[in-house]
Amino acid sequence: MKTLGRHVIAELFGCDAAAIDDVPGVHEAMLQSASAIGATVVASAFHRYAPEGVSGTLLIAESHLSIHTWPEHGYVAVDIFTCGGLDPRPGLNLLAHAFGATDSRMQEIVRGLPEHVAEGMPWLPTDVTILGPRSAC
Amino acid sequence: MKTLGRHVIAELFGCDAAAIDDVPGVHEAMLQSASAIGATVVASAFHRYAPEGVSGTLLIAESHLSIHTWPEHGYVAVDIFTCGGLDPRPGLNLLAHAFGATDSRMQEIVRGLPEHVAEGMPWLPTDVTILGPRSAC
Numbered sequence: 001m002k003t004l005g006r007h008v009i010a011e012l013f014g015c016d017a018a019a020i021d022d023v024p025g026v027h028e029a030m031l032q033s034a035s036a037i038g039a040t041v042v043a044s045a046f047h048r049y050a051p052e053g054v055s056g057t058l059l060i061a062e063s064h065l066s067i068h069t070w071p072e073h074g075y076v077a078v079d080i081f082t083c084g085g086l087d088p089r090p091g092l093n094l095l096a097h098a099f100g101a102t103d104s105r106m107q108e109i110v111r112g113l114p115e116h117v118a119e120g121m122p123w124l125p126t127d128v129t130i131l132g133p134r135s136a137c
Numbered sequence: 138m139k140t141l142g143r144h145v146i147a148e149l150f151g152c153d154a155a156a157i158d159d160v161p162g163v164h165e166a167m168l169q170s171a172s173a174i175g176a177t178v179v180a181s182a183f184h185r186y187a188p189e190g191v192s193g194t195l196l197i198a199e200s201h202l203s204i205h206t207w208p209e210h211g212y213v214a215v216d217i218f219t220c221g222g223l224d225p226r227p228g229l230n231l232l233a234h235a236f237g238a239t240d241s242r243m244q245e246i247v248r249g250l251p252e253h254v255a256e257g258m259p260w261l262p263t264d265v266t267i268l269g270p271r272s273a274c
Contacts, residue, residue: 003210003212007146007216009144011249011250042192043182043192044182046180046196047196049198055179055180055200057194057201057203059183059192059194063214064192064194066201066218068200068201073140075140077218077249079144079218081214109146111146112214113150113210113212
């Protein structure tokens with residue numbers, strides 16, 4: 001399988017504190033995010049911290065989605081790594097909406113063997129800032 | 138908890154095909170990697186693909202370690218995201234040695250709320266290439 005992959009690193013700000021502190025809700029949003037990008041989930045792990053905060057990962061046939069939440073700051077750190085030509089951006093958009101993010105920041109890294117990476121171009125410029133969840137992608 | 142985190146994205150090249158196609162071995166190397174950076178593992182998920190390749194994640198109290206392997210290319214994609222001031226580099230070095238990597242490439246992203254990120258500086262320059270596993274960090 002070609003190694004070319006896209007890894008989008010996103011920060012979501014102004015998120016709903018209760019929504020991002022709820023493991024079942026975060027898990028469900030992550031599953032919907034995976035579905036939105038056409039990924040196949042193969043394994044998962046989630047954990048809730050005391051006194052607050054959730055971490056979770058979905059392993060997908062095309063790499064992974066991971067999330068870490070800081071309810072006390074309304075902050076969510078997400079990364080979505082996709083191989084096989086999947087576009088991770090609809091998944092990020094879904095999470096931004098699900099958590100009511102008011103702002104976001106994203107960076108994209110093209111990953112893989114050098115000969116494969118040379119064929120890939122990031123969709124996003126480095127260090128892009130996009131205001132508002134509706135324009136998150 | 139302060140949101141400031143360091144996310145190191147690494148590519149390992151020239152890895153031993155058998156070593157990176159073995160779930161128990163990859164899992165053990167990941168646990169040793171987490172130990173090397175002083176992280177506390179709270180959950181994990183691993184998966185082996187057909188005909189080859191392994192994906193895995195360790196959720197740690199300080200965020201996560203993830204890995205994806207392409208034995209047919211000797212290629213491993215790793216990312217280590219640490220909060221709480223942990224240095225992810227010893228963990229990457231351990232994995233490079235464990236898999237016999239002959240070359241590596243790393244990038245570091247400082248993550249978190251803008252006011253926290255402003256306090257952080259990446260250890261690595263953007264898009265750094267480091268030759269040889271012994272100098273991987």
